[in-house]
Amino acid sequence: MKKILADNLKFLYRRISNPSPVIILGMPKSGTTVIAALLGKRTGQKTLLDTPLFWHPYTFSLLKKEIFLKKHLKQHSSLLSYKILKEPNFTLLFEDFYKLFPKAKFIYIVRKPEDNIRSILNRIGIAGSMEEFTDYSSLDKGWHGTFNDYYSDKTHYIEKLSDLWVKYTNIYLAKPEKFILVRYEDFIDNKEMVIDGVVSKIKMQAKFDIASDVNKQFQPKGNSTISYDDFFKGNLCLISDICAENASAFSYI
Secondary structure, three states: OHHHHHHHHHHHHHHHHOOOOEEEEEOOOOOHHHHHHHHHHHHOOOEEEOOHHHOOOHHHHHHOOOOOHHHHHHHOHHHHHOOEEEOHHHHHHHHHHHHHOOOOEEEEEEOOHHHHHHHHHHHHOOOOOOOOOOOHHHOOHHHHHHHOOOOOOOOOHHHHHHHHHHHHHHHHHHOHHHEEEEEHHHHHHOHHHHHHHHHHHOOOOOOOOOOOOOOOOOOOOOOOOOOHHHHHHHHHHHHHHHHHHHHHHOOOO
8 A cells, every 4th residue: 555655655756756757759770779879968858768568578468458658667767867768669548648738748650661671670580581580589679579460460570560560650640739740851851950859849958969979879770781681572562551641641652
């Protein structure tokens, strides 16, 4: 009973002291980490870059309502001490976050599906041209859930990632008025300008210079020089077939 009361009080204090967090959403390897980190540096705000508390198996328990977001945050209320929170697994929980924090600013980062999927595969060391990949248990813990059947009923690993890209982008496309959209490609073209544009939209102050940080590598760098055809070979058409409609909505086609 004392622990429950303590959790409630901590959660209430955190929510009152931070009623409008900035929550950054988007697919893994879409640029969420670098954009969150630079926003934190530019504004001087405490920034969360990923949390295992929302990795597998927590994610599926939250999505299936086996545990509820409010209760989970009560038990881990230190997360709410961050003004800027970035965790890709927050994305599919957007509606729950919005109900808890209606004054929050939600930023959605999108990246061209071919680039996004190639970057994920580079990160976990899987070729894009295989006929199949099924050894998901060999992946690092943070990636265990990415290929879960909960997200896609497809069997091919490229189709699973393509379905996931669609599922994530559908969150934004269903209610675009709730988000500040950042295309990763626009960020790459002019990093400081895009960061300052976001700072203005979330009504924060640009306090610190980030010129020396914009090219810092916040995540392991993949090989983006290899062409789509060479990287995916015959699997490239799987991405195009599944992602075309949503990719067009973001002007990638």
